Amino acid sequence: MERRRRPPLRGHNLVVVPHQTRAQRLRRQLLTLLVLLSIPGAGWLGWDAALRSQEAVRAERDELAVALAQTQLDLEAVSQQYRQVEVDLLVSRESLKGSQVMIHDLEQQLFRVQQDLAVYRGSLSPRAMAPGLRFQAFELQGTDEPGVFRYKVMVTRVGNEADTTQARLFIDVLGEEGGEPASVPLSSMTLAEDDGGLPLDFRYFQVVPANSQDSELSLPQGFTPKQVRLRVKHNDKLLVEQTFDWAVTAGS
Missing domain, CATH: 1.20.5 (Single alpha-helices involved in coiled-coils or other helix-helix interfaces)
Structure with missing residues (x-):
């Protein structure tokens, strides 16, 4: 008896599952x-x-x-x-x-x-007792800086004790510059506001300047001082004038 052949498998996938x-x-x-x-x-x-x-x-x-x-x-x-x-x-x-x-x-x-x-x-003296203004003293002191000095002026008055003096003090240094006579005002040698002179207002006497910090003056380079001229004016009227030699004392 003849065996029938199985038709081939079509459209199917074969999955192999490994055995664990x-x-x-x-x-x-x-x-x-x-x-x-x-x-x-x-x-x-x-x-x-x-x-x-x-x-x-x-x-x-x-x-x-x-x-x-x-x-x-x-x-x-x-x-x-x-x-x-x-x-x-x-x-x-x-x-x-x-x-x-x-x-x-x-x-x-x-x-x-x-x-x-x-x-x-x-x-x-009789002259000292005469009424009026006078310069009692002028002092110059040297400092550690060349060309820089300290100055002090004492102005006195003889007269009626009820009166007071109100004026301006002008200071000029006289000397030579470049071999020629020259005059240097204090206003160009100090930082103080003294273009119109230093103020004076006293009954018996006054020391100028009152503050030692304003007493320094610096000479211009090339200028050789000889004298110092002091003048006191009131309303442009000259009250007293005097010249001192430039004499420097040792600074303190």
């Missing part, structure tokens, strides 16, 4: 379990690393806060020292002003006493 042993299945399941268990572990490690990083940031922040607080304390201490220096400087300036006023008052008192004593002893 029990050991292979267990190994695969174990790997899957390890992967699943590693996910929480990785998360915990990441969380722990983040915590450690935050702790470092906190520690650095705390150190910066301590450094800032110390800097603020140092700044406050420096500010207090600065304010104390300002107070000390102000006190020193006021003390210096008071000392200058005291010295000026003592000079006036000394001159009054000397003048009264001279009158009592009869040592004043």
Whole structure:
């Protein structure tokens, strides 16, 4: 009996499923379990690393806060020292002003006493007792800087004690410049505002300048001083004029 041939399989795919042993299945399941268990572990490690990083940031922040607080304390201490220096400087300036006023008052008192004593002893000449203005003294002192000098003029008055003298004092240095006679006004040798003369306002006498800081004069370069001419004017009227030799004493 003839066997029938089976028609060929068409339109079908053949899938080959490999056969797994029990050991292979267990190994695969174990790997899957390890992967699943590693996910929480990785998360915990990441969380722990983040915590450690935050702790470092906190520690650095705390150190910066301590450094800032110390800097603020140092700044406050420096500010207090600065304010104390300002107070000390102000006190020193006021003390210096008071000392200058005291010295000026003592000079006036000394001159009054000397003048009264001279009158009592009869040592004043008739000319000295004549009413009017006169230059009692002119003084020049050298300084450590070449060409810079300090000057002082004492102007006195004899007359009615109720009267006061209000005038202007003009000072000129006479000498030579480039081999020719020359005259240099005080206004061009000092920083003081004396273009119109130095103010005089006194009853018995006055020392000019009253402030020692304004007493410096600087000679022009190439100028050789010989004499100093002093003049007192009131409303352009010459009241007294006198010339002194340029004689410099050692500075104090």
